Amino acid sequence: xxxxxxxxxxxxxxxxxxxxxxxxxxxxxxxxxxxxxxxxxxxxxxxxxxxxxxxxxxxxxxxxxxxxxxx
Amino acid sequence: xxxxxxxxxxxxxxxxxxxxxxxxxxxxxxxxxxxxxxxxxxxxxxxxxxxxxxxxxxxxxxxxxxxxxxx
Amino acid sequence: xxxxxxxxxxxxxxxxxxxxxxxxxxxxxxxxxxxxxxxxxxxxxxxxxxxxxxxxxxxxxxxxxxxxxxx
Amino acid sequence: xxxxxxxxxxxxxxxxxxxxxxxxxxxxxxxxxxxxxxxxxxxxxxxxxxxxxxxxxxxxxxxxxxxxxxx
Amino acid sequence: xxxxxxxxxxxxxxxxxxxxxxxxxxxxxxxxxxxxxxxxxxxxxxxxxxxxxxxxxxxxxxxxxxxxxxx
Amino acid sequence: xxxxxxxxxxxxxxxxxxxxxxxxxxxxxxxxxxxxxxxxxxxxxxxxxxxxxxxxxxxxxxxxxxxxxxx
Amino acid sequence: xxxxxxxxxxxxxxxxxxxxxxxxxxxxxxxxxxxxxxxxxxxxxxxxxxxxxxxxxxxxxxxxxxxxxxx
Numbered sequence: 421x422x423x424x425x426x427x428x429x430x431x432x433x434x435x436x437x438x439x440x441x442x443x444x445x446x447x448x449x450x451x452x453x454x455x456x457x458x459x460x461x462x463x464x465x466x467x468x469x470x471x472x473x474x475x476x477x478x479x480x481x482x483x484x485x486x487x488x489x490x491x
Numbered sequence: 492x493x494x495x496x497x498x499x500x501x502x503x504x505x506x507x508x509x510x511x512x513x514x515x516x517x518x519x520x521x522x523x524x525x526x527x528x529x530x531x532x533x534x535x536x537x538x539x540x541x542x543x544x545x546x547x548x549x550x551x552x553x554x555x556x557x558x559x560x561x562x
Numbered sequence: 563x564x565x566x567x568x569x570x571x572x573x574x575x576x577x578x579x580x581x582x583x584x585x586x587x588x589x590x591x592x593x594x595x596x597x598x599x600x601x602x603x604x605x606x607x608x609x610x611x612x613x614x615x616x617x618x619x620x621x622x623x624x625x626x627x628x629x630x631x632x633x
Numbered sequence: 634x635x636x637x638x639x640x641x642x643x644x645x646x647x648x649x650x651x652x653x654x655x656x657x658x659x660x661x662x663x664x665x666x667x668x669x670x671x672x673x674x675x676x677x678x679x680x681x682x683x684x685x686x687x688x689x690x691x692x693x694x695x696x697x698x699x700x701x702x703x704x
Numbered sequence: 705x706x707x708x709x710x711x712x713x714x715x716x717x718x719x720x721x722x723x724x725x726x727x728x729x730x731x732x733x734x735x736x737x738x739x740x741x742x743x744x745x746x747x748x749x750x751x752x753x754x755x756x757x758x759x760x761x762x763x764x765x766x767x768x769x770x771x772x773x774x775x
Numbered sequence: 776x777x778x779x780x781x782x783x784x785x786x787x788x789x790x791x792x793x794x795x796x797x798x799x800x801x802x803x804x805x806x807x808x809x810x811x812x813x814x815x816x817x818x819x820x821x822x823x824x825x826x827x828x829x830x831x832x833x834x835x836x837x838x839x840x841x842x843x844x845x846x
Numbered sequence: 847x848x849x850x851x852x853x854x855x856x857x858x859x860x861x862x863x864x865x866x867x868x869x870x871x872x873x874x875x876x877x878x879x880x881x882x883x884x885x886x887x888x889x890x891x892x893x894x895x896x897x898x899x900x901x902x903x904x905x906x907x908x909x910x911x912x913x914x915x916x917x
Contacts, residue, residue: 488551496600528624
């Protein structure tokens with residue numbers, strides 16, 4: 421048994437996939453998070469329907485948009 | 492009478508079906524949860540209209556998307 | 563006068579109809595609940611537009627999808 | 634001046650109209666409520682676009698779907 | 705400077721327009737409110753696209769549907 | 776650094792633009808606010824797609840509809 | 847590891863991109879924020895599908911619309 425936020429803690433500095441509502445997907449290095457699942461991603465790419473739309477050096481993603489995070 | 496979160500606790504390490512808003516379905520081994528129904532799934536498959544779209548070694552699913560969880 | 567959660571308590575082990583947002587309906591034996599109206603249903607059927615779509619031995623339904631519960 | 638929940642209290646055992654999001658309407662005897670405006674209706678009818686769709690001996694309606702309640 | 709709820713308090717027993725999400729509008733005498741902006745309206749009219757759809761002697765309007773209230 | 780609510784406080788009695796969800800825009804004199812960003816506007820105009828739809832002597836706008844406020 | 851709000855604090859007085867629900871994007875100098883991710887932007891531009899729609903000297907953006915903030 422592992423708590424969801426503890427798993428996030430273990431995955432700091434690892435590459436993660438973040439699926440958001442509205443068919444948005446972000447990929448990047450997990451650099452931080454808080455209990456609302458707000459996330460900090462580094463070297464992030466924004467994808468829409470599997471195509472890269474934008475590259476972002478850093479992005480703060482608001483947790484209430486998250487569907488899943490996959491390390 | 493069993494509380495919903497207690498049932499989740501009993502189903503740790505079992506295969507579960509997780510139905511999300513937006514016709515998304517995930518299947519995997521329940522590896523963790525918290526009181527918001529945020530879930531950790533292992534060896535997860537994402538299905539959309541009954542077809543496997545993606546396989547995920549681990550996924551943290553945010554609880555507010557959940558419609559039901561079926562052990 | 564009866565509080566909504568007290569009525570749920572009285573209906574434990576009875577068959578209930580649970581109508582969710584998005585035209586989903588579940589029928590099953592009420593096996594548990596919590597103050598958020600998260601529910602545990604046993605021997606549940608999922609219906610969509612009055613047709614049985616799936617049978618579920620157990621289902622944890624998240625309360626924020628509920629429109630009404632009818633014992 | 635009357636607080637909304639106090640008015641509900643006065644209307645216990647009276648017939649009420651409950652308008653929900655998604656063009657759903659319920660009519661029945663108000664048998665209970667709680668501070669979230671979760672309601673218990675007895676001898677309830679569900680209407681959709683002014684036609685009776687279903688009769689329910691008892692229904693627990695979740696408050697967050699309510700648009701208005703009219704005694 | 706006037707706090708929004710204090711303005712509601714001043715407008716008790718006055719006619720107000722209440723615009724809700726989904727192009728619904730209610731007009732009536734403000735007879736009560738609470739901190740969630742749940743409202744009690746007396747001699748209320750429900751309008752949809754500027755046409756009167758229904759008259760309601762009393763209506764409890766749930767605050768989370770409100771866009772604005774205009775005294 | 777200025778906190779969002781402190782900026783609102785500085786802009787009392789000034790004309791503001793308030794953009795709401797659903798392409799609604801309000802313009803008026805900011806006469807009050809609370810921590811939920813509920814607002815009191817005086818001499819307000821409601822615009823829809825840049826056309827004035829309605830003039831309102833006073834309006835209490837519920838904060839959860841706000842996208843941005845521009846003094 | 848950096849907490850999302852701490853990263854915002856570091857980026858005060860820097861140019862940021864703010865992506866909102868509904869394909870809205872704002873760019874401007876981050877002049878303030880609070881724990882709900884309500885933001886104050888200076889010299890802001892509103893973009894819709896990559897075209898500048900409006901320039902705003904100052905804008906208070908409500909946090910619950912935010913998808914991501916990219917410094």
